[in-house]
């Protein structure tokens with residue numbers, strides 16, 4: 001059974017990042033806050049765990065051309081660059097994450113919608129599969145002038 005590497009997200013068919021909400025002023029934080037509220041005008045010290053929006057919009061992105069230092073574990077040898085996206089959620093937070101398997105910077109655009117997915121990261125010494133959240137571009141990002149629901153075109157994704 002897959003175990004999350006950290007408790008910062010839920011798994012299952014509709015995974016979500018777990019942030020915190022200040023019980024005093026309602027300020028959201030991710031990673032979850034445990035000590036002091038991020039709002040400088042608030043003295044709140046109590047927080048409720050909150051599932052954050054599963055979709056957001058690309059705020060910025062890049063590709064990691066150089067292999068990051070440990071604890072990053074390269075998935076390929078030699079190292080292959082991967083894409084990173086900073087995604088703005090409705091809560092006003094910007095959350096950095098890798099881009100889903102099979103996608104790269106060519107699939108990203110500032111303002112484009114992405115969806116949270118949880119994917120395998122590596123298998124540890126105990127044979128446990130570790131997972132990580134990633135941002136997956138949502139298909140059919142072209143702007144439509146019509147307000148009619150638009151049929152999603154199947155892209156023959158085979159993963």
Ligand SMILES: [Zn+2]
Nearest residue numbers: 022025037042
């Ligand atoms: Zn607060």
